[in-house]
Amino acid sequence: MKNKDSKGGKATGAARTWLLVALAVAAIALAGWWWKGRDGATGGEGPAGAASAASGASGTARPGGGRFGRTGPQPVSVAVVQRRDLAVAIDAIGSIASANTAVVRAKVSGELKAIYFKEGQPVKAGQLLALIDPRTFEIARDQANAALARDKAQLENARADLARYRDLVAQEAAPRQQLDTQQALVRQLEATLLSDQATLDSAKLQLSYTRVTAPIAGQAGLKQADLGNTVTPSDANGILSIAQTQPAAVVFAVPDARLARIRQQLGDKQALPVQAWDRERKLKLAEGRVASTDNAIDASTGTIKVKALFDNKDGSLFPNQFVNVRLQLDTLKGVLVVPTAAVQRGAPGIFVYVVADGTVALRKLQILATDGEATAVQGELKPGDQVVTDGADRLRDGGKAEVIQVPAAGAAAGGRGRGRGPGAAASAASAASAAASGAVAASGAADGERPRWMDRVPPEMVDKLKAMSPEDRRAWMQEHRASAPAP
Known part of the structure; x- marks a missing residue:
């Protein structure tokens, strides 16, 4: 029994010893925590106090806690x-359109033998653009010409016979019926001659269509058929397209409330200046004037379309080009x-x-x-x-x-x-305001006294901290507060 009691006493003593050790460690930790909290709360000497003082001095630095961080002007x-x-003006958007656009198609079917235009280059009205194989049409012309010559000869013979029959009938040497028959034959041959002449003219016209010419002056587009291809009048894209860009037109919409003023100035023959600007409204592309208005108001949008013309002598405007339009209605x-x-x-x-x-x-x-x-x-x-x-x-x-x-x-x-x-002025004012706030914060005190945080940091860091922004200064203080050793 003594052995058991002895062992039980030793176990109880060991447990009490470990409990006392644990309580002692906890007490030391609590004392250290309390000392750090006291030092930071009372602004005592040490890194934590210095950081807190510096943060307070450099935070908002309001002299009197005024609204927006300042009480001065x-x-x-x-x-x-x-x-x-x-100028009283209207801004709108629109796209450039050519005054006239022509799709040049072949008027006769045949092989494309030659192309005489350069893609993207200006062409004149009537200029030769392409050549279709003319041989078939030359043969048709020659045939029509031969038929015309044959019928001319027959007509001349019939007219000579008619003259003889008239003399015979006058001498009562031939019957009257024969004279009438000859007169009918002459009229028939005259009609045949007219038909032959029309056939010849048609053959010549078809032959002329083998020379493809420009119907209008303008800028040639890309070719839609290559040499050796067979072109027909039914080709959807034709041989090429020509856009008349001098003058160029733009159609844009304006509110219908402006219609009366626009119509009045157009009726009085007063020019309505129009400017075309690029997408960013930085570059003025051209200046023109209003040419006409649409004949009806769009009820769904309450606007009316206006058409303006630009000389476009430099060719800077292209069909379907997006532009910002500025219409000047009046000048105050x-x-x-x-x-x-x-x-x-x-x-x-x-x-x-x-x-x-x-x-x-x-x-x-x-x-x-x-x-x-x-x-x-x-x-x-x-x-x-x-x-x-x-x-x-x-x-x-x-x-x-x-x-x-x-x-x-x-x-x-x-x-x-x-x-x-306005953005530039706002930036300048904001920069000046920020500079003023930074100067106040860098001073560390509104009344000109030496801030307390200067005594908490090394002398070589004072000037560096003054030059920092309030945010950078707070970050520096917090970093050094966290890394500073406990006193």
């Missing part, structure tokens, strides 16, 4: 109001013009923000016409006023604003300028 881009002429003389990006719509109605001496004023107005990036307005504006083109969503009447960019006077309401526009 709102940076904006502005443009200058101008008084000038503005001496109106106030602002960038379209400056026009705002809201509870007050239609308005713009005007900046003068750093103060924002709301000005209501009416829109007269819009031409791409320029808008003609009427309201409480005058030439030279600076209207906000970017950053207006953060403004209010009577607020403060800081002008970041003032475009040149020629680009203030730049119409349909290429390569610059």
Whole structure:
């Protein structure tokens, strides 16, 4: 019994020992965890405290916690109001069509013996394009010519007999019936001669069809038949096609509300200028004018088709080419013009923000016409006023604003300028705003005092951290906080 009790006591003692060891380890771990948490929470000395302080100093760096991260003037881009002429135009899409298109087909059947045109090159009306084997048609012409000569000889003989019969009848040496019969024979031969002449003319015409000529002037297309092929009038593609591209035409649709103005100007013989632009609206291809309108409005779309003609002397327009069309209906003389990006719509109605001496004023107005990036307005504006083109969503009447960019006077309401526009002004304002925010964040404190995080990092890293963006600075602090050894 003593042995069993002794063994049981030893087992119980060993279990108590392991339990005490486990409790001691847990206590040490808990103490270490508590010490780290205390150091980070109280901003004590160490990497964690330094990282937390640096992160707080470089986060948003708001001087007073204002809206949008700033309490000072709102940076904006502005443009200058101008008084000038503005075109009232309609934008549409269309495709180029040739004034006339002809598919040149063979008028007689035969072997294609020669081709005289060059594909894609201009041809003149009446120019020889191809030759069909003419031998069969030459034989038919000669046969018709021979028949005509034979019948001419018979007619001459019959007329001579008729003259003799008349003399005999006058002398009562021949019966009257024989004279009448001879007169009928002469008339019959005269009719035969007319038929022979028509046959000869038909043979000559068929022979002329073996020389294929251009029916219109224009640009030759690709050949549809090769030498040695037999061509017929029933060939669907013919021998080639010719497109008359001088002038070139474009058909496009405009709203029916514009029809009255278009018809009025056409009736008064006033030119309606039309411009053709490429797909990206960067290159002007040609200028022309309206020629006519369709005779009915499309009820399904509420539009009417308009046809414009372009001289196309340089041949830059091709049939079926897609173009952006710009039809100028009128020109407003001496109106106030602002960038379209400056026009705002809201509870007050239609308005713009005007900046003068750093103060924002709301000005209501009416829109007269819009031409791409320029808008003609009427309201409480005058030439030279600076209207906000970017950053207006953060403004209010009577607020403060800081002008970041003032475009040149020629680009203030730049119409349909290429390569610059509201996007460029927005980018400049955004860049300036970001630069201002970065400068505040880099300083580390709004009141100019030395930030606490500078004392937590090595001296050689201070300048590098100042040059970093707030995001990069926070990432650096978090990385070094995680890798720093426990105190």
